[in-house]
Structures are given as C-alpha cells and as structure tokens.
Amino acid sequence: MFSLSSRVFSRCNIQSSILCIVHCKHCTTSQKSRQPLQSDNLNSPQKNDFYGQPTPYTHPHLMKEGELIPGIELNEFKERRNRLMHKVVSTTHNRYHLAVIPSAPKIYMTEKIPYVFRQNSDFLYLTGCMEPDSVLVLSGDSSENFKSTIFLRKRDPHSELWDGPRTGVERAPTFFGVHQSLPISELKLFLMSHMKSYPGLVLWYDYLNAVNTEVHSVMTSVIDGANGKQIWESPRYFTHQLRLIKSPVEQRLMQESCNIASTAVSKAMAVTRPGITEHQLFATVDYESRMKGAEILAYPPVVAAGNNATIIHYINNTQQTQSGDMVLMDAGCEYHGYVSDITRTWPVDGKFTDPQRVLYEIILALQLELIQISKNFPSLDDLFHFMCRSLGYKLDEAGVFSSNVPKDKLAQVAYEFCPHHVSHYLGMDVHDTALIKRSIPIKHGMVITIEPGVYISKNNVLARPEFRGMGIRIEDDILVTDSGPVVLSALCPKEIDEIEKIVSSSTY
Ligand SMILES: [Mn+2]
Numbered sequence: 001m002f003s004l005s006s007r008v009f010s011r012c013n014i015q016s017s018i019l020c021i022v023h024c025k026h027c028t029t030s031q032k033s034r035q036p037l038q039s040d041n042l043n044s045p046q047k048n049d050f051y052g053q054p055t056p057y058t059h060p061h062l063m064k065e066g067e068l069i070p071g072i073e074l075n076e077f078k079e080r081r082n083r084l085m086h087k088v089v090s091t092t093h094n095r096y097h098l099a100v101i102p103s104a105p106k107i108y109m110t111e112k113i114p115y116v117f118r119q120n121s122d123f124l125y126l127t128g129c130m131e132p133d134s135v136l137v138l139s140g141d142s143s144e145n146f147k148s149t150i151f152l153r154k155r156d157p158h159s160e161l162w163d164g165p166r167t168g169v170e171r172a173p174t175f176f177g178v179h180q181s182l183p184i185s186e187l188k189l190f191l192m193s194h195m196k197s198y199p200g201l202v203l204w205y206d207y208l209n210a211v212n213t214e215v216h217s218v219m220t221s222v223i224d225g226a227n228g229k230q231i232w233e234s235p236r237y238f239t240h241q242l243r244l245i246k247s248p249v250e251q252r253l254m255q256e257s258c259n260i261a262s263t264a265v266s267k268a269m270a271v272t273r274p275g276i277t278e279h280q281l282f283a284t285v286d287y288e289s290r291m292k293g294a295e296i297l298a299y300p301p302v303v304a305a306g307n308n309a310t311i312i313h314y315i316n317n318t319q320q321t322q323s324g325d326m327v328l329m330d331a332g333c334e335y336h337g338y339v340s341d342i343t344r345t346w347p348v349d350g351k352f353t354d355p356q357r358v359l360y361e362i363i364l365a366l367q368l369e370l371i372q373i374s375k376n377f378p379s380l381d382d383l384f385h386f387m388c389r390s391l392g393y394k395l396d397e398a399g400v401f402s403s404n405v406p407k408d409k410l411a412q413v414a415y416e417f418c419p420h421h422v423s424h425y426l427g428m429d430v431h432d433t434a435l436i437k438r439s440i441p442i443k444h445g446m447v448i449t450i451e452p453g454v455y456i457s458k459n460n461v462l463a464r465p466e467f468r469g470m471g472i473r474i475e476d477d478i479l480v481t482d483s484g485p486v487v488l489s490a491l492c493p494k495e496i497d498e499i500e501k502i503v504s505s506s507t508y
Pocket residue numbers: 341424449451475
C-alpha cells in the first residue's frame with residue numbers, strides 16, 4: 001500500500017485529470033488522452049471513459065462488448081431484477097412493494113488500510129455493480145411496471161484520486177440498465193417519501209442480516225419513523241431461490257473457476273516433496289490460480305499435513321510436511337464472481353502407505369457412489385445420510401474400528417469419523433444460497449459439492465492404531481443437469497495412480 005506524496009501532487013495539475021495524477025509518472029504523456037471528467041459520455045462506455053469497474057473498452061482482455069461484468073451481459077441483470085420483483089409482488093398483489101438491497105461497505109484492516117473489497121453477492125447478482133456503499137431499490141405494485149433505482153457515491157475528484165474512478169449517478173442508468181440513479185446521500189429522503197406516498201407499502205429489506213452498517217442505520221430510522229405501519233420482509237430468500245439455479249453463462253463461469261482451481265491444486269501436488277511447508281503449498285495454489293485468471297482464492301485454504309488434516313477448519317498452514325504424511329488441501333478460487341471449492345489428499349512421498357491407501361480407497365469409492373446417486377436428483381441431506389451409512393459399513397468391512405461396532409450403530413459411529421455434511425450449494429459464495437434448505441431435491445442448473453471425508457486423530461481410540469493421525473477428504477464440484485451430473489472439477493486428479501504419478505514427478 002502506498003501513499004501519494006505531496007511532492008507528487010505539486011507537480012501535477014490536479015484540475016486537468018484524475019487519472020493523470022494516478023498515473024503521475026506519465027503525467028506529460030497521458031494528460032491529453034485521459035480526461036475522464038471532461039469526456040464523460042452519458043450513453044454507453046467509450047474507450048477513454050473510466051468507470052468504477054472494468055468495461056469492455058478499458059479491460060478488453062477480460063470482457064467483450066455487451067457484457068456488464070466479465071462473461072455476463074447487461075440484459076441478464078435486468079432479467080434477474082424482473083424475476084425478483086415478480087416473486088416480491090406476487091406475495092401481495094394489491095400492495096406497493098419496495099425492495100432494498102445494499103452493497104457491501106468498504107472495510108478497513110487498520111487505519112486507512114482497506115481489506116480487499118468483496119461485493120455483497122446478492123447485490124452483485126442483481127446489479128453487476130462492483131462499487132461499495134451503493135444500494136439497489138426496486139419498487140412497484142406489479143412486476144410489469146416496477147422501477148429500479150441505484151444509489152451510488154457521487155463522483156468526487158479528490159476521492160477518485162485516491163481510490164480510482166467511480167461510475168457516478170449521471171452515467172449509471174445506461175451503464176447498469178436501471179431506470180434511474182441517485183446519490184447515496186438521498187436514500188433516506190427517497191425511502192421516506194415513498195413511505196408517505198404509499199401507506200400500505202411492503203418494505204423488503206433484510207433487517208436481521210445487515211450487510212452495510214450505514215445503510216442499516218438509514219433503514220432503522222425509516223422503519224422506526226413508520227411507527228410500525230409498514231410491513232417489512234427479507235428479500236433474501238427470493239434472491240437465493242434465483243441464485244440457486246445457474247444460467248448457462250453462470251455455468252460457464254463456474255466451469256472456468258473449477259478448471260483454474262483444478263489446475264492449481266494439481267500444481268500443488270506436483271511441487272510436493274517431504275519438507276515443503278503447508279504455507280508453500282498455499283502459496284502455490286494461490287499463485288497458480290491468479291496466474292490462470294482468478295481474482296482471488298475463494299476462502300482461506302486448508303493445507304493440512306499429517307494429523308492437522310483431522311482438524312476440519314485448519315487454516316493456520318504453518319507446519320512443515322514430513323516423509324510419511326499425507327497433505328489435505330481444500331482450496332478454490334473466485335473467477336469473475338463465481339467460486340470453486342475442491343479438496344484433494346495426497347501422500348507427500350508420492351506413494352500411499354497401506355493404511356493410507358485403505359482409507360483413501362474407501363473415500364474415493366464413496367465419493368464416486370455419491371456422484372452416481374446424484375443422477376437421481378436426491379436432496380443434499382439424502383446424500384449425507386447415504387454417506388454416513390456407507391462410510392460406517394466400509395470402515396467396518398476394512399477393519400478400521402478397534403472394537404466391534406453393532407451393524408445398527410455403524411452410521412452413528414461414521415458420523416464421528418466424518419462430522420461434517422457431505423454437500424453444499426456452490427455459486428457466487430462458497431456456502432451459496434444459505435437460505436435454501438438442504439432437504440429439497442436437487443435439479444438442473446444447481447451446482448453442489450460432493451465431499452465425503454474421514455478424520456481419525458492420533459488420539460482416536462475408536463480406530464486401530466495404524467489408521468490414526470490421518471484425515472482424508474475428496475471434494476468435487478458438480479453441475480446437476482437433466483442428462484446427468486457434470487463434474488466441473490474433473491481436471492483435478494483423484495485416482496490413486498494419477499495422484500502417485502503427479503506427486504512423484506515432483507520438480508520443485
Ligand atoms: Mn466445500
């Protein structure tokens with residue numbers, strides 16, 4: 001993180017262009033060609049216009065003409081808003097509805113040092129807008145005549161000097177395909193006036209899960225000011241219903257996200273040798289993901305050697321691997337807003353020991369069975385119950401338990417060896433569409449994970465000693481289709497001979 005020095009300021013003509021200051025080293029050459037304030041075009045983005053996010057003109061290596069965010073065209077966002085409003089107004093036809101969906105705020109790590117910004121997924125899904133401190137308001141009494149308003153930060157040369165260009169309210173309606181745009185400072189006034197004009201109004205705002213503190217305080221005062229006369233509901237469940245089913249372009253983005261992560265995890269396998277640290281394997285998967293086009297890893301990866309793999313959410317990643325260990329890596333990346341989530345487990349030496357192989361074969365066979373079963377459109381909970389039963393049976397059959405377990409207790413004991421669910425929805429978030437129950441049948445267009453595992457800590461006396469100190473999970477990302485499951489993470493090896501080959505060819 002750097003600061004612009006006052007010396008830099010004094011050498012530039014601040015009035016002439018925001019970007020000449022930002023690119024101050026090239027001040028003399030860029031001043032004429034980059035004048036975003038003067039050259040603002042109120043129609044569609046042009047070559048020298050800089051917006052609060054990439055456009056096909058400023059970032060032709062990322063996106064094509066017609067796309068609002070890489071891979072997704074403007075019309076798809078309009079369609080999503082229409083579908084949300086259709087769901088909202090169909091709850092009560094004779095009322096006026098107002099849905100408020102805030103963006104994420106900018107969050108600071110320490111004084112003036114921001115964390116990497118991540119947009120609120122519901123807001124991004126409905127607007128394609130990547131700017132913080134923004135709000136989408138959808139209003140109307142039928143889905144046919146609804147109106148979309150986006151509230152944004154005003155353009156401000158001083159702030160833009162520090163943080164980069166903003167889209168601003170003037171250009172937003174065309175850019176985002178909304179009916180109108182207003183400064184974020186006018187949100188309260190706008191809501192108050194609607195509350196007054198439509199006394200029976202239904203306000204759709206997720207009051208219990210505030211994603212933006214400032215917007216939340218506006219909403220609190222608006223709701224308090226209404227003296228309980230208005231009904232408020234959360235729009236999140238409806239948005240999650242929409243997000244649950246991935247459109248064809250979303251499916252393509254998910255596939256690419258999975259391709260990148262699959263390759264990156266394979267690369268981590270290839271560089272593994274005894275003595276490499278968990279941290280170095282983390283660095284490898286991070287580096288490879290970004291080099292292939294991912295913006296960021298989707299979550300802090302689990303890179304767990306030996307007994308660490310029995311800690312489900314181990315993210316310290318500080319240990320050095322030793323000969324005889326297996327490494328469990330759970331990593332995924334984010335590619336244009338869509339995430340992957342892959343887990344593989346491999347032996348540091350490039351050769352599974354006999355007990356490791358026994359456990360690995362159990363989990364691999366189970367995972368392949370679960371993928372097969374997903375053809376029949378079960379619920380995620382159905383998959384989980386199948387895993388517990390089958391895992392208990394398989395562990396028993398392989399002689400893993402240290403004492404006799406009655407047949408009717410096998411599923412229960414298995415849960416102690418794999419205390420997590422076997423599946424979650426995947427999409428813009430890792431645990432995607434969290435409001436959708438896991439008890440509903442899966443269907444065409446959903447993306448789910450299938451991730452059975454077994455974790456036997458070194459102190460677990462329920463298992464025979466040779467199986468202790470091992471954790472194994474195999475996780476793939478599956479697109480559910482009417483013609484069968486598509487394993488989006490198929491590029492990442494999981495068969496024993498493939499894994500042994502790639503780890504042994506270590507060239508670190
Ligand atoms: Mn997962």
